[in-house]
Amino acid sequence: MLRYILQRLGQGVLVLWALYTIVFFLADLMPGDAFSTTERSMSPEVLEQQKKLWGQDKHILEQYIIYPYNVVTKGTLGLSMEKNRPVWDIIQQSFPASLIVGLAALGVAVGLGVPIGVLSAARKNTAVDYGGMAIAMVGICVPSFIIGPILQLSLAANVPALKIAGWGHPLDVLLPAVTLGLGTAAYLARLTRGAMLEVLNQDFIRTAHAKGLPGHRVVLKHALRGGLLPAVAFIGPAFAVLISGSFIVETIFQVPGMGQHFITAALKRDIYVLLGVVLFYGLLIVIMNLAADLLAAALNPRIRLHDA
Secondary structure: HHHHHHHHHHHHHHHHHHHHHHHHHHHHHHOOOOOOOOOOOHHHHHHHHHHHHHOOOOOHHHHHHHHHHHHHHHHHOOOOOOOOOHHHHHHHHHHHHHHHHHHHHHHHHHHHHHHHHHHHHOOOHHHHHHHHHHHHHHHHOOOOHHHHHHHHHHHOOOOOOOOOOOOOHHHHHHHHHHHHHHHHHHHHHHHHHHHHHHHHEEEEEEEEHOOOOOOHHHHHHHHHHOOHHHHHHOOOOOOHHHHHHHHHHHHHOOOOOHHHHHHHHHOOOHHHHHHHHHHHHHHHHHHHHHHHHHHHHOOOHHHHHHHH
């Protein structure tokens, strides 16, 4: 198992390096620079001085090497060229709001997707199955930037306890979490249904039915554990994707998360904030993938035997 963990960590390092490379050179290809986006015009001398101060006067390949070197040796993600603040301080300040929304959205996704998938598989080709999969298809097809305004107009505008936008009350997380979690719930429902149908067709399930066990006991005790393996493997990266994919939802509901800084950094060409946020989310996805794999190995002994 230790060898497996080390191999996955090594793969994670390669993924982070590839992610850094893509974002770095894409940011370099963006028109303009961080100094031309300011409202004040700079003289050529001041502009050259600013570029030298932020290391932008060096060759692009030298910049490409310097940033990860500083991350590894100094443990710093750099300074924001727009706010003149450490990028890590910006992440520490804004990530809790994104984390709360992501956790709540994951709760919505698991609480809706897994039961719908299990019920659809247990009632295959019935109204329950067709209705559940129809709802899942709607959740997949309708994007969050449409669901969010619909919830704002239909619920927040008519329910006094809910706000159209804002942050500060515990109920303010409800609408962003539902908006963000519905799409993942739809994928979980379809994934769980497919895995449960495969397990329900196994010989040991037919043996359990032949022994006279009630249907709900067969599903809950014998089929559920194997049927949830794909869902468990999906939940880890899905959680990281929910947090990193909340930028649009945070903008719609004015949540003070990391989305606002990422969007501002992209508009202002604040490259160190872009790189810091992307690498932070990349590391989070690598860790969640590893955690999901370890949880799947704990649920399925065959995975542990294969690894051994």
